[in-house]
Amino acid sequence: MVSCAFRSTTVLLLVVFVAQARAEQPNVLFILTDDQSFDAVHALGWQTVETPNLDRLIERGTTFTHAYNMGSWSGAVCVASRTMLFTGQTVWHAQRDVPKLNAKYVDTRNSWPQRMSDAGYRTGMTGKWHVAVQADSVFHEVRHVRPGMPRDKAKMYNRPHPGEPDPFDPADKSAGGYWQGGKHWSEVVADDAIAMLDSPEGDDRPFFLYTAFNAPHDPRQSPTEFLARYPREQMDVPNSFLPEYPFAEAMGAGRGLRDERLAPFPRTEYAIRAHRAEYAAIITHLDVQIGRLLDALEAKGLDENTRIVFTSDHGLAIGRHGLLGKQNMYDHSVRMPLVIAGPGIAAGEQIDQRVYMQDVVPTTLHWAGASTAGIEFQSLMPLVAGETDSARPSIYGGYLNRQRMITSGDWKLIVYPQANAVRLYNLADDPEERHDLSGESEYRSQVEELLEKLRKLQQTLDDPLELPAELLSATQPQ
Structure with a gap:
């Protein structure tokens, strides 16, 4: 028989253990934006845009x-x-799981928010969700769930044209979009996140707060004072600007794609300056809202035990390579900013090893002491600790059955199976990917090597697309 004294001691030790474990768990503030390219932050490259808080x-x-x-x-x-x-x-396994999510068959024990909840976290979510399961089924508190993009109107497309009035005013609240409901969605998301920083009375659990801004996704609307900071005529035009991309139709990013129809065909510097001005304005407005959230975290004394992750789901072209959207394999569209900060994270450091944005999932689970069983991405913490041997040798990219990509070392190979074409770039010499080397005989072996690595990655990731055997003959120098 177990004595009452023994049971009491065991319970006390368990309470102490749980309290100690909980005290060691940091709060996690996850800030996610939409369509923000890796360099669309002042400190990360785009000197035109003002982002003091980021x-x-x-x-x-x-x-x-x-x-x-x-x-x-x-x-x-x-x-x-x-x-x-x-x-x-990973991408094709996640696609495999979508029908289960749509059928409302969800093993919530394996989802990111549920794993955080199981580790003892109070979970909250606000903003863009865009996953095929109800957010309130996996988070404890949910506010203002937004659709994939604000509602658009015809006048937001095929604009502007030189010498013609622009039909779209990003500051016009009557146009809806981000203004639907009367208050800009970025401001609403920041309001929600600030409110959810406070725990309910008697709830001492750490928080996991999923804060998802729609900005800077189109329609790129912001208040007049932010638009005024970026006069169109003074905006930069990308060095990789093209009137049209030669493989746009074959790669599935042609004139019929919604994102690409925002600006006229062929592209003009006039239109691209306007779109980039609106992109910069909504990013600066977004930055102010993120600043409000960071200030509130500090004012509440929560910053000392909160780790912050800031990232975006992908980038955006906005005129680079003749493209507007993100449905391509160029760095401006497949790369995004990724920053982690908080106690135990080095300040002012940069890590150049290639990672996937979704590596934040096992990273935060690691911080929480939660299970990572079955997670197919890698924690960032070994790289933070200087363990460079954990870096991936190659990065994979795929879009529908229209595009594949591999980046390895200094090299990137983009494949367009429908066009039986490839493009080869040396990223060290040509970071803006302006000079295709695939047709030069001296780089033939490099194309062959990258194709072989890409096929191996396809097998590892269960990629359903079989690349055409004719690809190599298509790259034969003329």
């Missing part, structure tokens, strides 16, 4: 300069990106 977060934390999205089975790339976050599965 800049200070970068100063406080560690930045992964080469974070990638693995790809998509949908033109709505964010669906795939966020489903990978939710499930912790």
